[in-house]
Amino acid sequence: MSVGLVVVSHSAPLAEGVREVAAQMAPQVRVVPAGGLADGAVGTDFEKVSAALSEAFSDGGVVLLYDLGSAQMTAELAVEALDDPNAGRVVDAPLVEGAVAAAVAAQGGSDLDAVARAAEDAARAPVEGEPVGAPAEPGEVRQEIELTNEVGLHARPAALLARSLTGLDAAVRVELGENEADAASVLSVMGLGARKGDRVVLRASGPDAQQAVRLITELAQRNFDE
């Protein structure tokens, strides 16, 4: 069972909005909003967060993201009140980016540690892509592909690309011009700003490198199922 997510916010519409964005990227993941007070006012409500935690709960555990201030304390308290406090993880991450990264990781079947890390790493994901670095390693698989879908490597295609690597033992980089991104990181791939008509280079290493490149190439050829 995939890791569940809880979005703790001072505002109900904000929590719901974050859920909506994350759910679009990872439709099978349980993302439960816990925003505002019981009467709809701005604030964080322990009972609401606890209820959301129960709803999002799975054998895989739950990752909680928060907006600011007391939302963190309320989230931590709700986790400590669980029968098994180790099953919940409150992560220090940017709310929207963290929720998206965590949802995609959860959809891909990552465990609690990995989902929490994906959210936390969202803060460090390069906005502009990283400079192209390492020379070709022996055994590296390279493939240039052209993006023919309408939106290029925008959010949803980037999420599909990252998810296609689930379960594969391969490190895949995506290069566009002088920038490159870790294909497993949705935010990093989005940060490349690759658009329709751009040609990107896939560089994969590891035992499943061939398969990873093949899956991504097929995905691009299908226009990311747009």
Add this chain to the structure above:
Amino acid sequence: MGELMTCTAGTVVAVLRAGAEAVLSHREELVRLDREIGDADHGENMARGFEAVTTKIDSATAGTPGAVLKTAASTLISTVGGASGPLYGTAFLRAASAVGDAEQLDGAAVARALQAGLEGVTARGKAVTGDKTMIDALSPAVEAAKAAAGAGEPPAEVLARAAEAAESGAQATEPLVARKGRASYLGERSAGHLDPGARSTALLLSAFAESARSSR
């Protein structure tokens, strides 16, 4: 008869009721303090929470001091809201754990409960002394309580010393620049005002001490 040397569940119920009365009668003051450097909800939040505590605790069915503290903790967590709910809730929860299922508390146990409460607030809020928070009242209170307990003082005296130290600590927050919580958004402008959380902590301890003393 000399001093009452221990504190029972009934004492804890009485003490908490006195705390609730103090919060209710100082509601406007807390609102005013919080309006100056926060979001003006501390008075309402604390009054709502402690009013709920008084309806939940009952000396007839109190059980142990720890059980009463635990009921107060979960009630505060559910009803206070904001940052104060998790912070006070954690303080009472840790205090409850610290006293365990003892039927009666001596002065040392009361000091241990206060110490555990402080540790809980520190862990939850990640503030330190001088950040202009309730820790500025609670931390000196714990030191005073430990000193009193170490000298063999009974619960009422331990609480009285803690209350005095908390009051001085709360007053000393006035010139400080807030480094935690909503007031920290104001930066330098937070100086010149008492911290509402430190004030409510001092108010509560003072009411606790008063009540414990009168139950001799």
